[in-house]
Amino acid sequence: xxxxxxxxxxxxxxxxxxxxTTDRAEEHPVPGxxxxxxxxxxxxxxxxxxxxxxxxxxxxxxxxxDQARRAGVFDRLFTVHADMGLMEWPSVHHHGQDYPSNxxxxxxxxxxxxxxADRHIETHRVVTDPDGTRRAQSLLxxxxxxxxxxDAARRWCTSDSKVDKIRAALTPLVRHxxxxxxxxxxxxxxxxxxxxxxxxxxxxxxxxxxxANAHRQQDEYLPVHHLGTADVHAIVDGSGLAHHWAYDSEPxxxxxxGMSRLSCSICIxxxxxxxxxxxxxxxxxxxxxxxxxxxxxxxxxxxxxxxRILELAEEPxxxxxxxxxxxxxxxxxxxxxxxxxxxxxxxxxxxxxDFTTVPPxxxxxxxx
Ligand code: SF4
Numbered sequence: 323x324x325x326x327x328x329x330x331x332x333x334x335x336x337x338x339x340x341x342x343t344t345d346r347a348e349e350h351p352v353p354g355x356x357x358x359x360x361x362x363x364x365x366x367x368x369x370x371x372x373x374x375x376x377x378x379x380x381x382x383x384x385x386x387x388d389q390a391r392r393a394g395v396f397d398r399l400f401t402v403h404a405d406m407g408l409m410e411w412p413s414v415h416h417h418g419q420d421y422p423s424n425x426x427x428x429x430x431x432x433x434x435x436x437x438x439a440d441r442h443i444e445t446h447r448v449v450t451d452p453d454g455t456r457r458a459q460s461l462l463x464x465x466x467x468x469x470x471x472x473d474a475a476r477r478w479c480t481s482d483s484k485v486d487k488i489r490a491a492l493t494p495l496v497r498h499x500x501x502x503x504x505x506x507x508x509x510x511x512x513x514x515x516x517x518x519x520x521x522x523x524x525x526x527x528x529x530x531x532x533x534a535n536a537h538r539q540q541d542e543y544l545p546v547h548h549l550g551t552a553d554v555h556a557i558v559d560g561s562g563l564a565h566h567w568a569y570d571s572e573p574x575x576x577x578x579x580g581m582s583r584l585s586c587s588i589c590i591x592x593x594x595x596x597x598x599x600x601x602x603x604x605x606x607x608x609x610x611x612x613x614x615x616x617x618x619x620x621x622x623x624x625x626x627x628x629x630r631i632l633e634l635a636e637e638p639x640x641x642x643x644x645x646x647x648x649x650x651x652x653x654x655x656x657x658x659x660x661x662x663x664x665x666x667x668x669x670x671x672x673x674x675x676d677f678t679t680v681p682p683x684x685x686x687x688x689x690x
Contacts, residue, residue, distance in 0.1 A: 347535035355531055355541045356508050362529050362543050364393040367510040368499050371492065372401045374428045376584035377565055378514030378546060381557040385545045386512055387435045401432040402443040402491065404484035408607070408657050409461050409586040411568040416645050419574055421567035424584055434563045445487035460657055461586065462614060466664035468671070469618040472590055479590070500537050509540040516554070517547050568603075572644025580644065590623050594634070597626060601635045602643035606650075608632060610658060617665045 357363040364370060370390060372383050383401065390396045405425045413423040422430065425444070432442040449459040461479045465471045472479040492509070499507040511532055517524040528547050532540035546554065555578055558565050564576065568587070571579030580599060583592065587600045588611055601608035612628045621627040634640070 347537055349533050349535045352531055352534040352539060355529055356510075356539065360529060362510055362541060364390055364395050364398075364510065367395070367508045367541075368398065368503065369492070369495060369507060370395065370399045370510045370512060371488075372399065372512045373488070373514075374401050374403045374431060375424065376514065377554050377558050377569065378516055378519075379428075380431055380514070380561065380563075380565070381549065381554040382512060382514035382544075382546045383431065383435050384557050384561055387437075389545070396436070399437065400441045400443060400495075401428075401437050402445065402488050403428040404445045404487055406483060406586050407446065407458050407460050408653060409588075411566060411581075411584060411587050412647065412649075414567060414573055414645055414647060416567075416573040421573045424566055424568075427566050431563060434561070443488075443491050445484075445491045447483045447487060457660075460660070462610060462657070463660045463664050465620075466614050466618065466661045467667070469669050470620050471615070471622050473624065474591065477590075479586070496537055506534065506537055506539045509538055510543050511540050512543045512545065514546055515544045516549055518550055523547075567645075570644070571642065575644070580641070588622075588628075594626065594631075595641055597623075597631045598635050599641040599643065601628075601631055602641070603645060604647050604649065606647070606654065608635075610661060614661060614665065 355362065357366045370386070372386055373379060374383065387396065387399065390399045403425060410424040413426060414421050429439075429442055429444070433439065446458045447460075448456055450456050461472075461483060464479075464482065470476075496507045496509075509532075515523050515526060517526070526544060526547065528544050530542050532542045534540070549557075559576075565578075566584055567573035568581045568584060569578055571577055581587075581596050583589070583596060587604055588597065588607060592600070608628065608631070611622055612632055615622050615628045622631075
């Protein structure tokens with residue numbers, strides 16, 4: 323089997339970045355993980371795919387790159403980031419310094435750990451307009467289109483924009499390996515999920531079966547599942563690479579006094595403090611969420627509608643923003659225009675079954 327970089331050269335990076343089809347063969351059960359024991363033998367996998375976004379994934383990559391080098395399979399390791407566009411924390415200029423966006427920092431993190439650019443995969447949700455223009459489509463535009471926000475039980479934001487896109491992006495690699503190997507490709511999907519995050523995540527095994535079909539057998543590995551938040555901070559701070567500015571009380575503070583989680587700035591799964599901080603930092607984005615919420619008459623979050631979050635953000639107390647983003651550029655104007663265009667269209671009903679559920683064993687948000 324040729325080395326991973328040689329395969330990418332064969333496939334072409336553009337193909338990896340823009341692949342939109344996937345091997346939707348019927349899934350079937352498998353008796354167990356590729357290797358036995360509580361931890362995987364990395365050498366038994368053809369592809370090792372690390373999903374990156376946020377501090378937990380950074381700590382995971384720190385551990386995983388070490389393990390992959392010791393196992394002699396570093397060249398099988400890929401990093402992947404499902405970019406959510408302006409829903410994610412953007413770059414900021416603060417007190418004369420530039421701080422990267424989440425997407426930029428993720429790419430820097432991969433490079434920092436020795437993953438070459440041709441093994442770092444970015445995916446985006448892309449749609450084609452009636453005039454043939456291909457463009458990224460945001461979660462907020464989807465909510466406007468379907469007149470519904472996602473929620474914990476219907477997390478189509480994750481399935482549409484992350485799980486499906488990452489699975490599709492891997493398809494060229496999987497097809498190539500499948501031809502070479504003559505058997506399903508063994509993929510180890512590695513994420514930064516931690517037990518401390520929720521009672522549901524606490525029940526997840528460190529190493530488990532994901533899914534299998536005629537083309538792939540995917541197992542799941544959570545190498546930092548047991549770590550506490552302080553451990554993660556220590557690993558990230560000790561890595562020599564700055565963490566994302568949104569985690570801090572203000573860009574450059576390096577104090578972990580800001581957001582507790584990353585990925586979408588205003589996330590349906592966020593806690594109250596994170597939501598108040600996010601809307602104080604991104605008032606224009608918050609106003610657009612509120613506009614959609616009002617227009618579609620569906621709460622951004624049932625227990626915490628955006629209208630209520632905005633009220634709370636106006637009250638004294640709670641987290642200080644540290645920085646307030648102007649969001650007055652053409653990119654944000656395009657987001658507003660796309661969202662308002664969807665609100666002006668007739669409702670597009672989304673079938674309740676028309677989304678991939680987010681099973682525990684999938685390439686999903688590590689930050690949500
Ligand atoms: S970060 Fe939150 S809002 Fe964004 S895709 Fe994940 S669950 Fe959905």
